[in-house]
Amino acid sequence: MFKKSPNHSQLDAFTSPETLFSGNTLKMYEDDKAWHNQFRKEVSMRIDEGVFSPLYSERNGSPNASIRVMVTMMVLKEAEGISDQKLFESCRFNMLTRSALGLFNACDLIPTESTYYLFRKRILEYSQETQENLLETVFTQITKGQCTEFEVSGKRIRMDSKLLGSNIAWLSRYELIHETLRLFYKEIKKSVKKDKEIWDRLDELMQMEGKKVVYTSSNIEIKSRIEELGILINTLLPLFKPTKPPHYETLQRVFDEQYSVDQDKVVLPRNKKEVSAKSVQSPHDTDCHYRNKGDQNVKGYSFNLTESCDDDNSLNLISQVTVKKASTSDVDFLQTSISKAQDVFKNKPQYAHADGAYHSPDNQKFCEKEKIELYLHAIQGARSRYEFHYCKKGELSIFDAKNNMNIEWAKLIGKNEIEKWRIKTENGYRYFTQKDIETSLLRRKIAETPIETLQKRNNVEATVFQLGFRCSNAKTRYRGEIKQQMWANMRCLWVNFVRIMKRVGRIVGKSFFCYIFVNKLQHIDGYLLKTKFILVIKTVNRYVNKNIQLSFS
Numbered sequence: 001m002f003k004k005s006p007n008h009s010q011l012d013a014f015t016s017p018e019t020l021f022s023g024n025t026l027k028m029y030e031d032d033k034a035w036h037n038q039f040r041k042e043v044s045m046r047i048d049e050g051v052f053s054p055l056y057s058e059r060n061g062s063p064n065a066s067i068r069v070m071v072t073m074m075v076l077k078e079a080e081g082i083s084d085q086k087l088f089e090s091c092r093f094n095m096l097t098r099s100a101l102g103l104f105n106a107c108d109l110i111p112t113e114s115t116y117y118l119f120r121k122r123i124l125e126y127s128q129e130t131q132e133n134l135l136e137t138v139f140t141q142i143t144k145g146q147c148t149e150f151e152v153s154g155k156r157i158r159m160d161s162k163l164l165g166s167n168i169a170w171l172s173r174y175e176l177i178h179e180t181l182r183l184f185y186k187e188i189k190k191s192v193k194k195d196k197e198i199w200d201r202l203d204e205l206m207q208m209e210g211k212k213v214v215y216t217s218s219n220i221e222i223k224s225r226i227e228e229l230g231i232l233i234n235t236l237l238p239l240f241k242p243t244k245p246p247h248y249e250t251l252q253r254v255f256d257e258q259y260s261v262d263q264d265k266v267v268l269p270r271n272k273k274e275v276s277a278k279s280v281q282s283p284h285d286t287d288c289h290y291r292n293k294g295d296q297n298v299k300g301y302s303f304n305l306t307e308s309c310d311d312d313n314s315l316n317l318i319s320q321v322t323v324k325k326a327s328t329s330d331v332d333f334l335q336t337s338i339s340k341a342q343d344v345f346k347n348k349p350q351y352a353h354a355d356g357a358y359h360s361p362d363n364q365k366f367c368e369k370e371k372i373e374l375y376l377h378a379i380q381g382a383r384s385r386y387e388f389h390y391c392k393k394g395e396l397s398i399f400d401a402k403n404n405m406n407i408e409w410a411k412l413i414g415k416n417e418i419e420k421w422r423i424k425t426e427n428g429y430r431y432f433t434q435k436d437i438e439t440s441l442l443r444r445k446i447a448e449t450p451i452e453t454l455q456k457r458n459n460v461e462a463t464v465f466q467l468g469f470r471c472s473n474a475k476t477r478y479r480g481e482i483k484q485q486m487w488a489n490m491r492c493l494w495v496n497f498v499r500i501m502k503r504v505g506r507i508v509g510k511s512f513f514c515y516i517f518v519n520k521l522q523h524i525d526g527y528l529l530k531t532k533f534i535l536v537i538k539t540v541n542r543y544v545n546k547n548i549q550l551s552f553s
Helices: 023-030 035-042 049-055 067-080 084-093 095-101 113-130 134-149 173-188 196-205 210-216 219-239 248-258 334-344 361-369 434-448 451-457 460-467 481-521 527-541
Strands: 156-165 259-261 267-269 289-293 296-308 318-325 351-354 373-376 386-390 396-400 405-407 410-413 419-425 428-432
Touching: 023 095, 035 095, 035 481, 049 067, 049 113, 049 134, 067 084, 067 095, 067 113, 067 134, 067 481, 084 095, 084 113, 113 134, 113 481, 134 318, 134 334, 134 481, 156 334, 156 451, 156 460, 173 196, 173 210, 173 219, 173 248, 196 219, 210 219, 219 248, 219 259, 219 267, 248 259, 296 334, 296 460, 296 481, 318 334, 318 481, 334 351, 334 361, 351 451, 361 373, 361 434, 373 434, 373 451, 386 434, 396 419, 460 481
Parallel strands: 156 351, 351 373
Antiparallel strands: 156 296, 259 267, 289 296, 296 318, 386 396, 396 405, 410 419, 419 428
16 A cells, blocks of 8 residues: 655654764764755655555555655665665664665664565566656656756756666677577476477586587587577477467577578578677667677667756756667657756756767757757768858858869759759769758858857766766666666766755855854944945855845844
Protein backbone atom coordinates (compact mmCIF):
# COMPACT_ATOMS: atom_id res chain seq x y z
CA MET A 1 0.00 0.00 0.00
CA PHE A 2 1.36 3.43 -0.97
CA LYS A 3 1.99 5.87 1.86
CA LYS A 4 3.88 9.16 1.79
CA SER A 5 6.64 9.86 4.29
CA PRO A 6 6.12 12.68 6.81
CA ASN A 7 7.98 15.90 6.01
CA HIS A 8 9.14 16.28 9.61
CA SER A 9 10.23 13.62 12.10
CA GLN A 10 9.80 13.91 15.86
CA LEU A 11 13.07 14.17 17.78
CA ASP A 12 13.74 11.49 20.36
CA ALA A 13 14.62 12.56 23.89
CA PHE A 14 17.58 10.17 24.10
CA THR A 15 18.91 9.68 20.55
CA SER A 16 18.47 13.13 18.94
CA PRO A 17 21.54 15.18 17.88
CA GLU A 18 20.99 17.63 20.74
CA THR A 19 21.44 14.73 23.14
CA LEU A 20 24.35 13.04 21.38
CA PHE A 21 26.37 16.16 20.47
CA SER A 22 27.40 19.32 22.27
CA GLY A 23 29.64 22.37 21.88
CA ASN A 24 31.31 22.94 18.52
CA THR A 25 30.30 19.48 17.32
CA LEU A 26 26.63 20.39 17.65
CA LYS A 27 27.20 23.76 15.97
CA MET A 28 28.93 22.11 13.02
CA TYR A 29 26.15 19.53 12.77
CA GLU A 30 23.41 22.19 12.75
CA ASP A 31 25.25 24.56 10.40
CA ASP A 32 22.84 25.42 7.57
CA LYS A 33 25.76 25.58 5.11
CA ALA A 34 26.93 22.04 5.93
CA TRP A 35 26.57 19.67 3.00
CA HIS A 36 24.17 17.28 4.73
CA ASN A 37 21.74 20.06 5.68
CA GLN A 38 21.93 21.59 2.21
CA PHE A 39 21.44 18.20 0.57
CA ARG A 40 18.39 17.45 2.67
CA LYS A 41 16.89 20.83 1.71
CA GLU A 42 17.80 20.93 -2.00
CA VAL A 43 17.38 17.26 -2.92
CA SER A 44 15.75 15.01 -0.32
CA MET A 45 12.84 17.27 0.63
CA ARG A 46 12.13 18.11 -3.02
CA ILE A 47 11.33 14.50 -3.91
CA ASP A 48 7.66 14.03 -4.78
CA GLU A 49 6.88 10.54 -3.51
CA GLY A 50 3.53 10.57 -5.30
CA VAL A 51 5.39 9.94 -8.57
CA PHE A 52 6.07 6.39 -7.37
CA SER A 53 2.50 5.59 -6.31
CA PRO A 54 1.87 3.39 -9.43
CA LEU A 55 4.42 0.92 -8.06
CA TYR A 56 2.18 0.09 -5.08
CA SER A 57 -1.36 -1.02 -4.43
CA GLU A 58 -3.76 1.66 -3.25
CA ARG A 59 -5.49 -0.50 -0.64
CA ASN A 60 -3.86 -3.89 -0.09
CA GLY A 61 -0.54 -4.77 1.53
CA SER A 62 1.69 -3.20 4.14
CA PRO A 63 2.72 0.45 3.82
CA ASN A 64 5.86 1.01 1.79
CA ALA A 65 9.17 2.11 3.25
CA SER A 66 10.14 5.76 2.88
CA ILE A 67 10.53 6.39 -0.85
CA ARG A 68 12.29 9.66 -0.14
CA VAL A 69 14.98 7.82 1.81
CA MET A 70 15.48 5.14 -0.86
CA VAL A 71 15.79 7.66 -3.71
CA THR A 72 18.20 9.75 -1.64
CA MET A 73 20.27 6.64 -0.96
CA MET A 74 20.57 6.07 -4.72
CA VAL A 75 21.85 9.61 -5.22
CA LEU A 76 24.42 9.30 -2.43
CA LYS A 77 25.58 5.95 -3.81
CA GLU A 78 26.33 7.43 -7.24
CA ALA A 79 27.81 10.58 -5.70
CA GLU A 80 30.74 8.63 -4.28
CA GLY A 81 30.59 5.59 -6.56
CA ILE A 82 30.52 3.26 -3.54
CA SER A 83 29.24 -0.30 -3.25
CA ASP A 84 25.86 -1.19 -1.78
CA GLN A 85 27.60 -2.57 1.29
CA LYS A 86 29.35 0.74 1.95
CA LEU A 87 26.12 2.62 1.24
CA PHE A 88 24.12 0.76 3.89
CA GLU A 89 27.00 0.95 6.34
CA SER A 90 27.15 4.74 5.92
CA CYS A 91 23.36 5.13 6.15
CA ARG A 92 23.26 3.15 9.40
CA PHE A 93 26.24 4.58 11.26
CA ASN A 94 27.23 7.94 9.69
CA MET A 95 25.23 10.74 11.34
CA LEU A 96 25.89 13.19 8.49
CA THR A 97 24.60 10.72 5.92
CA ARG A 98 21.56 10.04 8.08
CA SER A 99 20.91 13.77 8.34
CA ALA A 100 21.06 14.04 4.54
CA LEU A 101 18.41 11.29 4.40
CA GLY A 102 16.22 13.19 6.87
CA LEU A 103 16.89 10.74 9.74
CA PHE A 104 17.85 12.74 12.83
CA ASN A 105 17.41 10.20 15.59
CA ALA A 106 19.98 7.45 16.03
CA CYS A 107 17.11 4.99 16.46
CA ASP A 108 15.44 5.82 13.12
CA LEU A 109 15.55 2.80 10.84
CA ILE A 110 16.51 2.74 7.17
CA PRO A 111 14.93 0.40 4.58
CA THR A 112 16.44 -3.07 4.50
CA GLU A 113 18.54 -4.28 1.60
CA SER A 114 15.73 -6.45 0.23
CA THR A 115 13.30 -3.51 0.28
CA TYR A 116 15.82 -1.28 -1.48
CA TYR A 117 16.47 -3.84 -4.22
CA LEU A 118 12.75 -4.55 -4.67
CA PHE A 119 12.13 -0.82 -5.10
CA ARG A 120 14.75 -0.59 -7.86
CA LYS A 121 13.31 -3.71 -9.50
CA ARG A 122 9.83 -2.20 -9.54
CA ILE A 123 11.13 0.99 -11.16
CA LEU A 124 12.84 -1.12 -13.84
CA GLU A 125 9.76 -3.24 -14.55
CA TYR A 126 7.48 -0.20 -14.62
CA SER A 127 9.78 1.51 -17.12
CA GLN A 128 9.78 -1.58 -19.34
CA GLU A 129 5.98 -1.68 -19.33
CA THR A 130 5.17 2.04 -19.70
CA GLN A 131 8.37 3.50 -21.22
CA GLU A 132 8.48 6.00 -18.32
CA ASN A 133 11.51 6.12 -16.05
CA LEU A 134 10.22 7.40 -12.70
CA LEU A 135 13.68 8.49 -11.56
CA GLU A 136 13.95 10.63 -14.68
CA THR A 137 10.58 12.17 -13.80
CA VAL A 138 11.79 12.94 -10.28
CA PHE A 139 15.00 14.44 -11.64
CA THR A 140 12.99 16.80 -13.85
CA GLN A 141 10.71 17.76 -10.96
CA ILE A 142 13.60 18.46 -8.56
CA THR A 143 15.63 20.43 -11.09
CA LYS A 144 12.61 22.50 -12.08
CA GLY A 145 12.11 23.52 -8.45
CA GLN A 146 15.80 24.40 -8.10
CA CYS A 147 15.71 26.52 -11.27
CA THR A 148 12.71 28.43 -9.96
CA GLU A 149 14.26 29.14 -6.57
CA PHE A 150 17.67 30.20 -7.89
CA GLU A 151 16.26 32.03 -10.92
CA VAL A 152 17.99 29.92 -13.56
CA SER A 153 16.21 31.15 -16.67
CA GLY A 154 17.68 28.77 -19.25
CA LYS A 155 17.51 31.33 -22.05
CA ARG A 156 20.97 30.14 -23.13
CA ILE A 157 21.76 26.42 -23.08
CA ARG A 158 24.61 24.17 -24.22
CA MET A 159 24.97 20.45 -24.75
CA ASP A 160 27.52 17.72 -25.33
CA SER A 161 27.65 13.93 -25.37
CA LYS A 162 29.87 11.18 -24.00
CA LEU A 163 30.32 7.49 -24.77
CA LEU A 164 30.48 5.11 -21.82
CA GLY A 165 30.83 1.35 -21.91
CA SER A 166 28.43 -1.11 -20.35
CA ASN A 167 29.48 -3.39 -17.50
CA ILE A 168 30.28 -6.28 -19.84
CA ALA A 169 33.38 -8.13 -20.99
CA TRP A 170 34.77 -7.42 -24.44
CA LEU A 171 33.78 -10.57 -26.35
CA SER A 172 35.11 -11.82 -29.64
CA ARG A 173 32.72 -13.21 -32.24
CA TYR A 174 33.15 -16.79 -31.06
CA GLU A 175 32.90 -15.83 -27.38
CA LEU A 176 29.63 -13.99 -28.05
CA ILE A 177 28.04 -17.00 -29.75
CA HIS A 178 29.47 -19.44 -27.20
CA GLU A 179 28.31 -17.42 -24.16
CA THR A 180 24.82 -16.88 -25.55
CA LEU A 181 24.43 -20.58 -26.23
CA ARG A 182 25.81 -21.42 -22.77
CA LEU A 183 23.20 -19.24 -21.03
CA PHE A 184 20.43 -20.80 -23.10
CA TYR A 185 21.71 -24.35 -22.53
CA LYS A 186 21.88 -23.69 -18.79
CA GLU A 187 18.12 -23.11 -18.81
CA ILE A 188 17.13 -26.07 -20.95
CA LYS A 189 19.58 -28.79 -19.89
CA LYS A 190 17.19 -29.99 -17.17
CA SER A 191 14.41 -30.49 -19.68
CA VAL A 192 13.67 -33.70 -21.57
CA LYS A 193 16.61 -34.60 -23.78
CA LYS A 194 15.00 -35.04 -27.16
CA ASP A 195 18.22 -35.88 -29.00
CA LYS A 196 20.96 -37.56 -26.95
CA GLU A 197 23.62 -36.90 -29.61
CA ILE A 198 22.97 -33.14 -29.57
CA TRP A 199 22.93 -33.01 -25.77
CA ASP A 200 26.20 -34.92 -25.47
CA ARG A 201 27.86 -32.57 -27.95
CA LEU A 202 26.53 -29.51 -26.09
CA ASP A 203 27.82 -30.89 -22.81
CA GLU A 204 31.23 -31.33 -24.39
CA LEU A 205 31.29 -27.84 -25.95
CA MET A 206 30.05 -26.04 -22.84
CA GLN A 207 32.59 -27.58 -20.47
CA MET A 208 35.18 -24.97 -21.44
CA GLU A 209 34.63 -21.22 -21.31
CA GLY A 210 34.59 -19.31 -24.58
CA LYS A 211 37.68 -17.24 -23.80
CA LYS A 212 39.67 -20.41 -22.99
CA VAL A 213 38.61 -21.93 -26.30
CA VAL A 214 39.84 -18.85 -28.16
CA TYR A 215 43.09 -18.83 -26.21
CA THR A 216 43.91 -22.50 -26.89
CA SER A 217 42.67 -22.81 -30.50
CA SER A 218 43.98 -21.73 -33.87
CA ASN A 219 42.07 -19.48 -36.27
CA ILE A 220 41.08 -22.49 -38.38
CA GLU A 221 39.75 -24.32 -35.32
CA ILE A 222 37.78 -21.24 -34.19
CA LYS A 223 36.24 -20.89 -37.65
CA SER A 224 35.23 -24.56 -37.59
CA ARG A 225 33.69 -24.19 -34.11
CA ILE A 226 31.69 -21.11 -35.19
CA GLU A 227 30.21 -23.14 -38.06
CA GLU A 228 29.41 -26.06 -35.73
CA LEU A 229 27.72 -23.80 -33.16
CA GLY A 230 25.61 -22.31 -35.93
CA ILE A 231 24.36 -25.75 -36.96
CA LEU A 232 23.53 -26.66 -33.33
CA ILE A 233 21.68 -23.40 -32.71
CA ASN A 234 19.69 -23.82 -35.91
CA THR A 235 18.65 -27.26 -34.66
CA LEU A 236 17.72 -26.10 -31.14
CA LEU A 237 15.66 -23.02 -32.00
CA PRO A 238 12.73 -24.85 -33.67
CA LEU A 239 12.58 -27.37 -30.80
CA PHE A 240 11.99 -24.70 -28.14
CA LYS A 241 10.06 -22.14 -30.17
CA PRO A 242 6.67 -23.09 -28.59
CA THR A 243 7.92 -22.58 -24.99
CA LYS A 244 10.56 -19.87 -25.57
CA PRO A 245 12.60 -20.37 -22.37
CA PRO A 246 14.86 -17.62 -20.98
CA HIS A 247 17.55 -16.38 -23.40
CA TYR A 248 15.66 -17.90 -26.36
CA GLU A 249 15.02 -14.53 -28.03
CA THR A 250 18.63 -13.46 -27.47
CA LEU A 251 19.90 -16.68 -29.04
CA GLN A 252 17.53 -16.22 -31.98
CA ARG A 253 18.75 -12.65 -32.47
CA VAL A 254 22.42 -13.67 -32.30
CA PHE A 255 21.83 -16.43 -34.83
CA ASP A 256 20.07 -14.08 -37.26
CA GLU A 257 22.84 -11.50 -36.95
CA GLN A 258 25.81 -13.85 -37.14
CA TYR A 259 24.59 -16.54 -39.58
CA SER A 260 22.73 -16.90 -42.84
CA VAL A 261 20.85 -19.91 -44.24
CA ASP A 262 21.05 -20.47 -47.99
CA GLN A 263 18.50 -22.10 -50.27
CA ASP A 264 19.85 -25.55 -49.47
CA LYS A 265 19.36 -24.82 -45.73
CA VAL A 266 23.09 -24.76 -45.14
CA VAL A 267 24.10 -22.59 -42.16
CA LEU A 268 27.00 -20.25 -42.96
CA PRO A 269 28.66 -17.55 -40.83
CA ARG A 270 28.08 -14.05 -42.18
CA ASN A 271 30.95 -11.90 -43.39
CA LYS A 272 32.12 -9.62 -40.58
CA LYS A 273 31.30 -6.58 -42.70
CA GLU A 274 27.67 -7.69 -42.84
CA VAL A 275 27.34 -7.70 -39.04
CA SER A 276 25.85 -4.37 -37.92
CA ALA A 277 27.17 -2.25 -35.06
CA LYS A 278 23.63 -2.54 -33.66
CA SER A 279 24.01 -6.30 -33.24
CA VAL A 280 24.15 -7.98 -29.83
CA GLN A 281 27.47 -7.22 -28.14
CA SER A 282 26.88 -9.37 -25.06
CA PRO A 283 24.06 -11.68 -23.93
CA HIS A 284 24.29 -9.99 -20.52
CA ASP A 285 23.33 -6.60 -22.01
CA THR A 286 21.37 -6.86 -25.22
CA ASP A 287 20.63 -3.11 -25.34
CA CYS A 288 24.17 -1.84 -25.85
CA HIS A 289 25.63 -1.17 -29.31
CA TYR A 290 29.13 -0.89 -30.73
CA ARG A 291 30.60 2.39 -31.90
CA ASN A 292 33.97 3.51 -33.15
CA LYS A 293 34.33 7.26 -32.56
CA GLY A 294 37.76 8.60 -33.37
CA ASP A 295 40.21 6.56 -31.31
CA GLN A 296 37.49 5.34 -28.93
CA ASN A 297 35.89 1.91 -29.35
CA VAL A 298 32.87 1.47 -27.11
CA LYS A 299 30.32 -1.25 -26.49
CA GLY A 300 27.77 0.69 -24.53
CA TYR A 301 25.75 3.89 -24.60
CA SER A 302 25.80 7.55 -25.55
CA PHE A 303 24.96 10.07 -22.81
CA ASN A 304 23.79 13.54 -23.84
CA LEU A 305 23.81 16.42 -21.35
CA THR A 306 22.02 19.78 -21.57
CA GLU A 307 22.69 22.59 -19.11
CA SER A 308 22.07 26.31 -18.73
CA CYS A 309 24.74 28.93 -19.38
CA ASP A 310 22.87 32.19 -18.76
CA ASP A 311 24.76 35.46 -19.09
CA ASP A 312 23.21 36.97 -15.94
CA ASN A 313 23.52 33.94 -13.65
CA SER A 314 26.71 32.09 -12.76
CA LEU A 315 24.75 29.05 -11.54
CA ASN A 316 24.48 26.48 -14.34
CA LEU A 317 22.20 23.49 -13.79
CA ILE A 318 21.81 20.33 -15.84
CA SER A 319 18.26 20.27 -17.21
CA GLN A 320 18.30 16.76 -18.64
CA VAL A 321 20.46 13.80 -19.48
CA THR A 322 19.38 11.38 -22.20
CA VAL A 323 20.79 7.89 -22.62
CA LYS A 324 20.65 6.08 -25.95
CA LYS A 325 22.52 3.20 -27.52
CA ALA A 326 26.08 4.00 -28.60
CA SER A 327 25.19 3.90 -32.28
CA THR A 328 22.90 6.94 -31.82
CA SER A 329 24.28 10.02 -33.54
CA ASP A 330 24.56 13.36 -31.74
CA VAL A 331 22.24 14.80 -34.38
CA ASP A 332 19.37 12.78 -32.93
CA PHE A 333 19.72 14.36 -29.47
CA LEU A 334 19.34 18.07 -30.23
CA GLN A 335 15.61 18.47 -30.79
CA THR A 336 14.63 16.24 -27.87
CA SER A 337 17.08 17.98 -25.54
CA ILE A 338 15.78 21.44 -26.38
CA SER A 339 12.17 20.33 -25.94
CA LYS A 340 12.89 18.81 -22.53
CA ALA A 341 14.83 21.91 -21.46
CA GLN A 342 11.69 23.97 -22.02
CA ASP A 343 9.91 21.85 -19.41
CA VAL A 344 12.58 22.50 -16.76
CA PHE A 345 13.79 26.08 -17.09
CA LYS A 346 11.75 29.19 -16.33
CA ASN A 347 12.10 30.56 -19.85
CA LYS A 348 12.13 29.10 -23.31
CA PRO A 349 15.68 28.67 -24.68
CA GLN A 350 16.68 31.43 -27.08
CA TYR A 351 20.30 30.42 -27.70
CA ALA A 352 21.78 26.93 -27.98
CA HIS A 353 25.48 26.03 -28.14
CA ALA A 354 26.76 22.72 -29.49
CA ASP A 355 29.62 21.28 -31.51
CA GLY A 356 29.52 20.39 -35.19
CA ALA A 357 28.30 16.84 -34.55
CA TYR A 358 24.82 18.24 -33.82
CA HIS A 359 24.49 19.90 -37.21
CA SER A 360 21.90 18.73 -39.72
CA PRO A 361 19.42 20.50 -42.00
CA ASP A 362 16.52 19.19 -39.90
CA ASN A 363 18.03 20.59 -36.70
CA GLN A 364 18.60 23.95 -38.38
CA LYS A 365 14.97 24.08 -39.50
CA PHE A 366 13.80 23.05 -36.02
CA CYS A 367 15.75 25.91 -34.39
CA GLU A 368 14.43 28.39 -36.94
CA LYS A 369 10.87 27.25 -36.25
CA GLU A 370 11.37 27.53 -32.48
CA LYS A 371 13.15 30.90 -32.90
CA ILE A 372 16.33 29.58 -31.30
CA GLU A 373 19.75 30.85 -32.34
CA LEU A 374 21.94 27.78 -32.79
CA TYR A 375 25.67 28.38 -32.36
CA LEU A 376 27.83 25.56 -33.69
CA HIS A 377 31.50 25.38 -32.85
CA ALA A 378 32.33 23.84 -36.22
CA ILE A 379 30.89 21.61 -38.95
CA GLN A 380 32.13 18.14 -39.74
CA GLY A 381 33.96 17.69 -43.03
CA ALA A 382 36.66 19.57 -44.92
CA ARG A 383 36.15 23.16 -46.05
CA SER A 384 35.06 23.45 -49.67
CA ARG A 385 37.09 25.26 -52.28
CA TYR A 386 34.00 27.19 -53.37
CA GLU A 387 32.19 29.73 -51.16
CA PHE A 388 28.67 31.04 -51.68
CA HIS A 389 27.43 34.54 -50.92
CA TYR A 390 24.22 36.45 -51.46
CA CYS A 391 24.56 40.04 -52.65
CA LYS A 392 22.40 42.88 -51.40
CA LYS A 393 20.01 42.36 -54.30
CA GLY A 394 19.64 38.68 -53.35
CA GLU A 395 21.74 37.38 -56.21
CA LEU A 396 23.98 34.36 -55.63
CA SER A 397 27.75 34.77 -55.91
CA ILE A 398 30.20 31.84 -56.09
CA PHE A 399 33.78 32.54 -55.02
CA ASP A 400 36.74 30.29 -55.89
CA ALA A 401 39.04 30.45 -52.85
CA LYS A 402 41.88 28.72 -54.72
CA ASN A 403 42.03 31.20 -57.61
CA ASN A 404 40.72 34.07 -55.48
CA MET A 405 38.02 35.11 -57.95
CA ASN A 406 34.27 35.02 -58.56
CA ILE A 407 33.15 32.55 -61.19
CA GLU A 408 30.12 32.37 -63.44
CA TRP A 409 27.36 29.86 -62.79
CA ALA A 410 24.17 28.60 -64.36
CA LYS A 411 21.00 27.44 -62.66
CA LEU A 412 19.45 24.16 -63.80
CA ILE A 413 16.46 22.00 -62.92
CA GLY A 414 17.49 18.38 -62.40
CA LYS A 415 15.55 15.19 -61.85
CA ASN A 416 12.51 15.40 -59.59
CA GLU A 417 12.58 19.18 -60.18
CA ILE A 418 15.58 19.66 -57.89
CA GLU A 419 17.38 22.97 -58.37
CA LYS A 420 21.11 22.77 -59.13
CA TRP A 421 23.86 25.28 -59.84
CA ARG A 422 26.56 24.47 -62.38
CA ILE A 423 30.04 25.92 -62.77
CA LYS A 424 32.82 25.15 -65.22
CA THR A 425 36.10 23.85 -63.81
CA GLU A 426 39.43 22.69 -65.25
CA ASN A 427 38.12 19.12 -65.41
CA GLY A 428 34.63 19.82 -66.71
CA TYR A 429 31.43 20.82 -64.94
CA ARG A 430 30.61 20.71 -61.25
CA TYR A 431 27.13 20.84 -59.73
CA PHE A 432 25.91 22.19 -56.37
CA THR A 433 22.63 21.72 -54.55
CA GLN A 434 20.78 23.93 -52.08
CA LYS A 435 22.27 21.86 -49.27
CA ASP A 436 25.81 22.75 -50.42
CA ILE A 437 24.91 26.45 -50.42
CA GLU A 438 23.39 26.31 -46.94
CA THR A 439 26.44 24.48 -45.58
CA SER A 440 28.76 27.12 -47.04
CA LEU A 441 26.70 29.95 -45.59
CA LEU A 442 26.70 28.23 -42.20
CA ARG A 443 30.50 27.88 -42.26
CA ARG A 444 30.75 31.58 -42.98
CA LYS A 445 28.37 32.38 -40.12
CA ILE A 446 30.49 30.31 -37.69
CA ALA A 447 33.67 32.05 -38.89
CA GLU A 448 32.09 35.45 -38.24
CA THR A 449 30.77 34.53 -34.77
CA PRO A 450 32.81 36.17 -31.96
CA ILE A 451 35.13 33.77 -30.20
CA GLU A 452 33.60 34.76 -26.84
CA THR A 453 30.23 33.42 -28.00
CA LEU A 454 31.67 30.15 -29.31
CA GLN A 455 33.59 29.58 -26.08
CA LYS A 456 30.38 29.47 -24.06
CA ARG A 457 30.04 25.83 -25.10
CA ASN A 458 33.44 24.78 -23.78
CA ASN A 459 32.53 24.44 -20.09
CA VAL A 460 29.94 21.77 -20.82
CA GLU A 461 32.85 19.40 -21.40
CA ALA A 462 33.70 19.76 -17.71
CA THR A 463 30.13 18.74 -16.89
CA VAL A 464 30.43 15.68 -19.10
CA PHE A 465 33.67 14.83 -17.31
CA GLN A 466 31.91 15.05 -13.93
CA LEU A 467 29.17 12.71 -15.16
CA GLY A 468 31.66 9.91 -15.79
CA PHE A 469 34.11 10.86 -13.02
CA ARG A 470 33.38 7.72 -10.98
CA CYS A 471 33.47 5.40 -14.00
CA SER A 472 36.52 3.16 -14.09
CA ASN A 473 37.92 2.58 -17.59
CA ALA A 474 35.06 4.64 -19.04
CA LYS A 475 32.55 1.94 -18.06
CA THR A 476 29.55 2.20 -15.77
CA ARG A 477 28.57 -0.41 -13.22
CA TYR A 478 25.27 -1.22 -14.87
CA ARG A 479 23.76 -3.09 -17.79
CA GLY A 480 20.73 -2.14 -19.82
CA GLU A 481 19.50 1.20 -21.13
CA ILE A 482 17.01 1.77 -18.31
CA LYS A 483 19.56 1.22 -15.56
CA GLN A 484 22.01 3.49 -17.38
CA GLN A 485 19.35 6.22 -17.43
CA MET A 486 18.69 5.74 -13.72
CA TRP A 487 22.39 6.04 -12.96
CA ALA A 488 22.80 9.16 -15.12
CA ASN A 489 19.87 10.95 -13.46
CA MET A 490 21.19 10.24 -9.97
CA ARG A 491 24.67 11.36 -10.93
CA CYS A 492 23.38 14.62 -12.44
CA LEU A 493 21.30 15.33 -9.34
CA TRP A 494 24.51 15.24 -7.33
CA VAL A 495 26.39 17.49 -9.77
CA ASN A 496 23.58 20.05 -9.61
CA PHE A 497 23.55 19.88 -5.83
CA VAL A 498 27.30 20.56 -5.55
CA ARG A 499 26.89 23.64 -7.74
CA ILE A 500 23.98 24.89 -5.65
CA MET A 501 25.89 24.31 -2.41
CA LYS A 502 28.82 26.38 -3.68
CA ARG A 503 26.42 29.10 -4.82
CA VAL A 504 24.68 29.23 -1.43
CA GLY A 505 28.04 29.34 0.33
CA ARG A 506 29.09 32.40 -1.70
CA ILE A 507 25.76 34.16 -1.11
CA VAL A 508 25.77 33.56 2.64
CA GLY A 509 29.40 34.63 2.90
CA LYS A 510 28.82 37.90 1.05
CA SER A 511 25.66 38.68 2.96
CA PHE A 512 27.31 38.05 6.33
CA PHE A 513 30.25 40.32 5.43
CA CYS A 514 27.90 43.12 4.32
CA TYR A 515 25.79 42.79 7.47
CA ILE A 516 28.80 43.21 9.77
CA PHE A 517 30.15 46.14 7.76
CA VAL A 518 26.82 48.00 7.79
CA ASN A 519 26.50 47.60 11.56
CA LYS A 520 29.93 49.16 12.01
CA LEU A 521 28.92 52.08 9.78
CA GLN A 522 26.01 52.85 12.10
CA HIS A 523 28.49 54.11 14.70
CA ILE A 524 30.34 56.42 12.28
CA ASP A 525 29.40 60.08 11.96
CA GLY A 526 29.28 60.09 8.20
CA TYR A 527 25.78 60.00 6.84
CA LEU A 528 26.90 60.42 3.22
CA LEU A 529 29.34 57.52 3.40
CA LYS A 530 26.75 55.27 4.99
CA THR A 531 24.09 56.18 2.44
CA LYS A 532 26.36 55.47 -0.52
CA PHE A 533 27.40 52.12 0.92
CA ILE A 534 23.78 51.10 1.48
CA LEU A 535 23.08 51.86 -2.18
CA VAL A 536 25.94 49.55 -3.12
CA ILE A 537 24.53 46.81 -0.87
CA LYS A 538 21.09 47.14 -2.45
CA THR A 539 22.70 46.70 -5.85
CA VAL A 540 24.47 43.54 -4.65
CA ASN A 541 21.17 42.19 -3.32
CA ARG A 542 19.76 42.10 -6.82
CA TYR A 543 22.15 39.29 -7.68
CA VAL A 544 21.76 37.17 -4.56
CA ASN A 545 19.02 34.84 -3.48
CA LYS A 546 15.80 36.71 -2.75
CA ASN A 547 15.46 34.69 0.44
CA ILE A 548 18.65 36.30 1.81
CA GLN A 549 18.18 40.07 1.68
CA LEU A 550 19.86 42.61 3.96
CA SER A 551 17.79 44.84 6.22
CA PHE A 552 18.53 48.55 6.65
CA SER A 553 15.83 49.45 9.17
